[in-house]
Amino acid sequence: MANGLKTTRISRGWSQERLVREIVRYAEQHRISVASIASLRVYVSEWENDKRSITERYASILRPLLGATDAELSSHSGSSESIEADGYSDLITRIDAAHNVSHSMVKTFMDQTELLRTMDRQLGASSLVDQMSGHLATLEDALTFAVLPETRRPVARALAGAATLAAWQALNVGSIERAWRHYELGKRAAQDAEEPMYLAHAMAEQAYVLCDAGRPTTAVELVRDAWRAGESHMSPRLRAWLHSAEAEICAKAGLDDDCRRALDKAADILPAGEEDRDPDMLSIFLNRRHLSRWRGNALALLGDDEAVSDLYVALDDMDPTFVRAASGVRCDLAEAHIARGEYAQAQEHLREARLLANRTGSVRHRRRVEQISQRL
Structure with missing residues (x-):
């Protein structure tokens, strides 16, 4: 009798070893104490064979990792043959569900990101880690099973914005590796969405991680690569923002003249008026x-x-x-x-x-x- 955890794991294409690594990574990012890797290998095997119950500590990790409910983790199927059949059935169900993601659902995703952005700006990111992780897991899951471009692009665009926000939050709470991984996720999602603006923004923000790590020269190169990634597709406000980011990073690299030139360019490009929000790039306030x-x-x-x-x-x-x-x-x-x-x-x-x-x-x-x- 296989535990539902096995079906869920297989449906994601993960081996037991991959699940163990993901549990360890998640625990490190969220500062949760878990067993050693050797012990976790045993736990996963015992969980899947109903020889050990999944405690709440590990359930709280498995739920966001696998995008599964407690009921899905603990459900049973009768044989290995039915597991395989159920795997295909579950796959088709998820693909069909992703295909039916409407514009209203994508808007809901974007609204959730906006709410988390507002809360982060006013209250800080430390209390939003679980909410943000759950939000990203939902978006990643939707994108994983979205097959056709017309379905994938809007979901990928929503994921790109959410992942970049999650990365900036992680950077601010001191979770540096998580921030880097979220930026990489945001960049991949932006490429999937064919959104150069989102790609350029994620790359420029990622340069701040390099700055904080004591690599401002590499950060300058990355922020300038962001210009090439955005090409001519960026809005005037985003271009001004990118010049400003380049100026700050050049200042940290000791490039006085480059910094001042970038500041002047930002001032020249920035649209006039009191409006600060970029309608094409909601994460930009300038x-x-x-x-x-x-x-x-x-x-x-x-x-x-x-x-x-x-x-x-x-x-x-x-x-x-x-x-x-x-x-x-x-x-x-x-x-x-x-x-x-x-x-x-x-x-x-x-x-x-x-x-x-x-x-x-x-x-x-x-x-x-x-x-x-x-x-x-």
């Missing part, structure tokens, strides 16, 4: 006020005196819902004041930055606060 903050950030990294005035303007004009971004501006101001030898002001901004980073659970910003503090 207007003149945001660009002033970005300019201040880059100039602060270069040790330029102009940074202080730009950053105070940005801080005064900042949308109060951008809580994590406010922590970043405070860090920028601290760096700018240190460059001017104004250490008391720098300490004041670092205190505020630390409070905001703790409020949103941003490990990335807390790390930056500590790095700047060492210079005081």
Whole structure:
């Protein structure tokens, strides 16, 4: 009598060894304590042969990994022949379900991503890990069984946006490998969707992982590759955003002239007006006020005196819902004041930055606060 776990695993094309590796990877990413790899091999075999019950700890891992319910994990089939038959039946059921994914369902996926983006911006990502993981698993599952291009492309587009958001959240909570993997997922989904804008955005954000890892020169190369990936398909606001990202990364790489040229290009391209949202790329928020903050950030990294005035303007004009971004501006101001030898002001901004980073659970910003503090 085979446990339903086996049927679910086979339907995904996974071996027992692959399932063990995925359990370990998921546990590491979510900081869940699990048994050793050797013990997990035994557990999986015993679970599938009804010799051991699946505890809630492991069920909480298996559900998002396999996209299965508790009932599906524990259901039974009578023989190996029926398992094989049920596997085909389940496959066709999933393919049919994916084929019937409507535009309204894709919109639901996008709306869910938007809700998670809003919550992340205001509350931070640390409390959203499980929700985001479940959302990505649902989208990946829908894409896995979507056969024809007219079905795959809209689902892949939704997955590209969700995966890039999940990657940025993972980066902020300090899960670096998970962030990298999510960016790779976002890039693959963007290519599947034939969406150069989404591919360019994922590549440019992924460059920040390299920057944080101490490889700014490689990050510059990646963000410039993003330009080539986006080609002529990018909206003006996304192009301005990409120039701004390139400017910041060039500043971190010590490329002063390249940084200033990119900032000037961003200012030239950015659409006029107060609107900050790109309707073609919902993850992009950029207007003149945001660009002033970005300019201040880059100039602060270069040790330029102009940074202080730009950053105070940005801080005064900042949308109060951008809580994590406010922590970043405070860090920028601290760096700018240190460059001017104004250490008391720098300490004041670092205190505020630390409070905001703790409020949103941003490990990335807390790390930056500590790095700047060492210079005081």
